Amino acid sequence: MIVYEYPFNERIRTLLRLEDLYEKFRFFLRQSHHLQHQIALSTIFEMLEVAGRADLKSDLLQELERQKSTLVSFRNNPNVQSEMLDNVIEEVDQVSSALMACTGKTGQHIRENEWLMSIRGRTIIPGGACEFDLPSYHAWQHKTQEQRVRDIEHWFAPVAPLFAAIQVVLRLLRESGTTTRMIAQAGSYQQMLQGKVYQLVRVTLAEDAAAIPEIAANKYMLWIRFMCQDGDEKPRVFESDTAFDLTLCNF
Incomplete structure (x- = not known):
């Protein structure tokens, strides 16, 4: 089956765009070639562009709190499996706590990294990330696969709670x-x-x-x-x- 989705508002449209970028990021990060890791890194830059809205984090926290309140109200319903319900509530609590622990503007750690920002500035130019433009980036691409993956995961880690929250919110929406x-x-x-x-x-x-x-x-x-x-x-x-x-x- 093929599923086509259409958002009714800009808020859900933004979440769907970020979900799509996250799936693309995970796919290319799992690959082995440095050109595929280049796409994974470029996708992080795209995520930051879409997630730049200052209220995205607060929107997600409010939605998670609303969902938790709704789920808790089902605890006395005999038609609801209590164990499954408790697992979902616990998951909501975990992603909410992790997101709340994130400080500063989304992606600020990357914006403060001059080297990453130089790569971002060149990758938006067609053919701008050639070795003669960014020799240090060219050298990084020739590190081992394991080292490149560790670096990318390290750069992505501060925004990972945001995407975990997006996944939970969209899953609950689809299941509704x-x-x-x-x-x-x-x-x-x-x-x-x-x-x-x-x-x-x-x-x-x-x-x-x-x-x-x-x-x-x-x-x-x-x-x-x-x-x-x-x-x-x-x-x-x-x-x-x-x-x-x-x-x-x-x-």
């Missing part, structure tokens, strides 16, 4: 929704939301489906238009009935 099987008549689906506030919509299709959803949504209406594309041609409207799973998520 109820999935319903829907049919898009002639490739189009509309649903009135009647002012109910949602944070995220998820559309799930079979991998072999020829349709690609284009999603638009606000607090009044959700509109999904399915498209198809052959080769490098411009996408066109998919005019057949399309079955898909719809999940509307809200804290």
Whole structure:
């Protein structure tokens, strides 16, 4: 199955962007070649650009506290598995405490590192990180794989609690929704939301489906238009009935 997600607001949009960058970072950090580690390091710089909002940390802490309060209220519910609930509450407590312990602006330790900032300044220029531009960076790339990984993990460590919190918040958000099987008549689906506030919509299709959803949504209406594309041609409207799973998520 392929899952397409669409955020209803800028706050969730930012979290999804950071989650995507974090997955990219983890993938390239696990690789062995120095060029792949260069991408991992560049991805940290991208993370800092997206996470530059001063209120991101406080937003996450407030959301984690709200989620904890909601979860605690379920403790007397006989339909809830107490052990699983306690594990989730403990996880929320751990990531919240770790995030609260982070001081200063997100990524400030990198902004204060002149060497890393010189690399950042050159990597945003196409071809700007050549060995003749950054000989010290070229030398670092020829260290052992283990040393490069240790260095990158060390540079990332101060912002790791932020991404742990993002993972928990997004997981709880996704698990909040109820999935319903829907049919898009002639490739189009509309649903009135009647002012109910949602944070995220998820559309799930079979991998072999020829349709690609284009999603638009606000607090009044959700509109999904399915498209198809052959080769490098411009996408066109998919005019057949399309079955898909719809999940509307809200804290």
